[in-house]
Amino acid sequence: MIKAEVKSLDEIKEMLKGYRKVLNTGCGGCVSVCLAGGQKEVNNLNTKLKVVFKQENIPVEIDSFTVERQCEQQFLAELDHIVGPYDALMSMACGAGCQFLAERYPDKPVFPAVDTEFIGVNKDIGWYEERCKACGDCVLGITGGICPVAMCAKGLFNGPCGGPQGESCEVDKEVPCAWVSIYKRLKGQGRLDNILKIYATREWEDQLQGKILLEQYKSRYIQETK
Numbered sequence: 001m002i003k004a005e006v007k008s009l010d011e012i013k014e015m016l017k018g019y020r021k022v023l024n025t026g027c028g029g030c031v032s033v034c035l036a037g038g039q040k041e042v043n044n045l046n047t048k049l050k051v052v053f054k055q056e057n058i059p060v061e062i063d064s065f066t067v068e069r070q071c072e073q074q075f076l077a078e079l080d081h082i083v084g085p086y087d088a089l090m091s092m093a094c095g096a097g098c099q100f101l102a103e104r105y106p107d108k109p110v111f112p113a114v115d116t117e118f119i120g121v122n123k124d125i126g127w128y129e130e131r132c133k134a135c136g137d138c139v140l141g142i143t144g145g146i147c148p149v150a151m152c153a154k155g156l157f158n159g160p161c162g163g164p165q166g167e168s169c170e171v172d173k174e175v176p177c178a179w180v181s182i183y184k185r186l187k188g189q190g191r192l193d194n195i196l197k198i199y200a201t202r203e204w205e206d207q208l209q210g211k212i213l214l215e216q217y218k219s220r221y222i223q224e225t226k
Helices: 009-015 039-055 073-079 095-104 178-189 215-224
Strands: 002-006 021-027 061-067 088-091 110-112 114-124 127-132 211-213
Touching: 009 039, 021 039, 039 061, 061 073, 073 095, 088 095, 095 110, 211 215
Parallel strands: 021 061, 021 088, 088 110
Antiparallel strands: 002 114, 114 127, 127 211
């Protein structure tokens, strides 16, 4: 599941500067589930932009259309008979969908209306956790199905650092140490020999595992943890 977030109105306004007829295209896939780019979000963004452009006396016409998935050409084909009159297209899909849209209509400027944040899983309604960096060198078979790139704050590939606090990460004590989790998983599978092997290091950037709890659902989990 890909998580994205709508860009600021100021950034979108700047991208659309000089264009007078824009088609904002939504996606019914991942970005729809995470409330970033489905038809409802397309309509909300268009409404906000129309208000701003009217206040600033900027003559921009913005329409909308949402396809099932922007990352598949068969669904983008629905736009073929629509895009002609537009000066520019705006995509509320992930980066992959936005690129596919631009590839299909190379004569049209295509602008992303959302920022793609990470590939993750649905922990619960409105709660997403990063699980994959799409690094192109998957090691899940070695690490018991737990990604040390996405889930270790330091991206360590050969066991834990020297700072875990019990089973917690030293960078954020609310986050489990990825390598403690890997150890437990491999031990349960009788595959602890994997940890004893030394693997070539990777040039991965240090960072915490991404987590997002949508504002609309925060009260749900705050109440549950009291």
